[in-house]
Amino acid sequence: MERRHGSGTPLGEVSTPGRVAAAGEGISEEELALAARNHGLPLEALRHDVTPPGLHYLLTHYDIPAVDADTWRLTVGGRVRTPLELGLAELQALPAVTHRVTMECAGNGRARLSPRPVSQPWLVEAVGTADWTGVPLRTVLARAGVDDGAVEAVFTGADHGVERGVEQDYRRSLPLPVDADVLLAYAMNGGPLPPQHGYPLRLVVPGWYGMAHVKWLRAIELVDTPFTGFQQAVAYRFRQSPDDPGEPVTRIAPRALLIPPGFPDFMSRVRVVHPGPVELEGRAWSGYGPVTRVEVSADDGRTWTDAEVSPRGPHRWGWQAWHTTWTAAAGRHTLSVRATDADGHAQPLEQPWNRGGFGNNLVQRVPVLCRPLPDTRQ
Ligand SMILES: Nc1nc2c(c(=O)[nH]1)N[C@H]1C(S)=C(S)[C@@H](COP(=O)(O)O)O[C@H]1N2
Ligand SMILES: [Mo]
Numbered sequence: 001m002e003r004r005h006g007s008g009t010p011l012g013e014v015s016t017p018g019r020v021a022a023a024g025e026g027i028s029e030e031e032l033a034l035a036a037r038n039h040g041l042p043l044e045a046l047r048h049d050v051t052p053p054g055l056h057y058l059l060t061h062y063d064i065p066a067v068d069a070d071t072w073r074l075t076v077g078g079r080v081r082t083p084l085e086l087g088l089a090e091l092q093a094l095p096a097v098t099h100r101v102t103m104e105c106a107g108n109g110r111a112r113l114s115p116r117p118v119s120q121p122w123l124v125e126a127v128g129t130a131d132w133t134g135v136p137l138r139t140v141l142a143r144a145g146v147d148d149g150a151v152e153a154v155f156t157g158a159d160h161g162v163e164r165g166v167e168q169d170y171r172r173s174l175p176l177p178v179d180a181d182v183l184l185a186y187a188m189n190g191g192p193l194p195p196q197h198g199y200p201l202r203l204v205v206p207g208w209y210g211m212a213h214v215k216w217l218r219a220i221e222l223v224d225t226p227f228t229g230f231q232q233a234v235a236y237r238f239r240q241s242p243d244d245p246g247e248p249v250t251r252i253a254p255r256a257l258l259i260p261p262g263f264p265d266f267m268s269r270v271r272v273v274h275p276g277p278v279e280l281e282g283r284a285w286s287g288y289g290p291v292t293r294v295e296v297s298a299d300d301g302r303t304w305t306d307a308e309v310s311p312r313g314p315h316r317w318g319w320q321a322w323h324t325t326w327t328a329a330a331g332r333h334t335l336s337v338r339a340t341d342a343d344g345h346a347q348p349l350e351q352p353w354n355r356g357g358f359g360n361n362l363v364q365r366v367p368v369l370c371r372p373l374p375d376t377r378q
Contacts, residue, residue, distance in 0.1 A: 018164055018242070020355065021116040031121045040125025046259045046283045049129070049318075050100065050189060056128030058196055059105050059120065061170055062161030065216050069200040074140075074184070078154075078221035081145030088200050091135055091186060098133040099181055099206055100318035102285045106209035106236060106249045109351070109360030117357035124257060124364050127285075129318050130197075132204045134185035137178050140220070150176055150222040154229070155203050158216040166230045172214050173227035174205065181206045181317065184217065206317035207251050207287035209359070211236050238354045246354075252287030253361040254347060256294045256322065256339035260366050271368045273328050281323035284309065286341035293340040294322040300334040301349055301363065307337070328370040335366040 027035075038059045045055040069088050076084040105126035110117055112124075120126075141153070157170040174182070183204040186193060193199040198215030205212040211231060227233075237246030259282050262273035284291040290312040295304040307324035326335070338347040351362040 018355070019118050021118050023115065025116075027111070027121055028118070031118060034120045038120050040122065041128050043125060043257060043260055046257055047281075049321075050131055051128040053189060053191075053194065056103075056130055056197070057105065057126045059107075059126065059210055060159070060196065060215070061163065062159045064195050065158040065160070067158050067200060067216055072158075072200055072218070074201060074217060074220065076140060076144045076220045076222075079147035079150035079224055080141075080222050081147065082143070084140070084144050086140070088186060091140075091184065091201065094135045094139055096133055097136060097183065098131050098187075099183060099204065100129060100131050100315035101204055101206045102127065102129045102252075102283075102317065102319040103204075103210050103213060104252050104255070104285070106211055106358045107356070108255075109362060110357030112362060113351065113353055113357050113360055115353075117355055119357060124255075126210070127255075127257070127319075129283075130188050131190065132183055132185040133187035133190070134183040134201070134204070136180065137182040137184055137203070137220075138180060140184060141178070141222075144222075146176065146222055147224075149224040151225065152176060152223050152227050153178065154221045154223055154227045155214040155217055156219040156221070157198075157214050158218045163230060164234070166234070168230050170214065170216075170231065171227075171229045172212055172231050173223070173229075174212065175226075176222075179206070209236075209249055209252055209287070211249065235356065236358065237356065238358055240353075240355065242355070244355075249356075249358045250287075252285065253359050254284070254286035254288070254291060254339040254341045254345050255361045255364075256282060256284035256291070256337045256347070257364055258282040258296075258335060258337045258366055261326075261335070261368065265369075271366060273368055273370050274373055275328055275330055275370055278326045278328045279323065280307070280326050280335065280337075281321065282337060283319040284322055284337075284339040285319040286339065286343075286345060288345055289342040291320050291322075291339045292342050295338050295340075296324050296326070297336040297338075298326055298333050300365070301336050304338070328368070330370050330372060333368045333370060335368055336363045338363045 108126035111121035239246035
């Protein structure tokens, strides 16, 4: 029988299957527990070009592992000519690069799907932008000398858990050759990686959804057949049914987000503005290329006007700012925003559904109440 509101999973019953919520089923205590650990970006923090420490979204499947950087080593093995074992100081002695990268969880938007896939219940806030510093993965692979037969690199984190009955280290692969901008990052925004973001080393795969950016990286293995581990072949696939092999989740679909204007009502978080011009601004990004168009609607998607979009500038993988002015009239409104990228990918008004709730880039809708200037100030 499917357990709906379970708290206190009996010992031995840790093979919680992937499932979809029943019609009208609320967020369970288990989903709430995940949401309390894995926080999103407060949307007002979209105002920062680089997300300040602590405001970047966070997603950790298991526990943040205890890693002692003095004894920690990165091993590079499998189909290589020279297996390597590198300490942090050795990695830091190699030529470093910094990339500004917007990272987004593949499950962002999941809680808005109907029926709702039961997992970390993101609305739209699972995103952040950081300056990641480290060594290009290619530099380290070149040192190890990749065998001709190698087709993928498999990345293993130091964290361990059980997921749908499968006990595992968090592990993901990338096809070879890897993009030049893929990084082994040991610094975030100029400082050491915080524990929750992968200290002492993580993979950064610009343009790809978060699951590819393996945190607490401890091993890289070159393999001659495609990796079929849980996070690759079972999780993170666009499937319609449990037995559908599905397509792998890879690059970030375009999305624009609006910094909710005005001020919020505490409980509902409905925005309140006063009549007159209201500056609307936010960020937009896509893992396929620059965002070329951002449109805003103040009538729940019936009519759209173009916003001004900043060019991407030197940061190929970072989000772009956009802004426009809206003249608010008294009453209730729904603001929406949508992005289109240079490849022609755009955000849907009706989201195609998939079982894992991945890549849901449905347009954001922000209810706004425009009320006359207040009669009382508390
Ligand atoms: N080792 C390890 N790496 C991981 C994860 C994890 O649970 N373990 N979560 C992944 C997922 S699903 C996402 S969205 C990103 C989140 O990165 P952040 O917490 O630094 O924002 O890390 C990815 N890398
Ligand atoms: Mo994620």
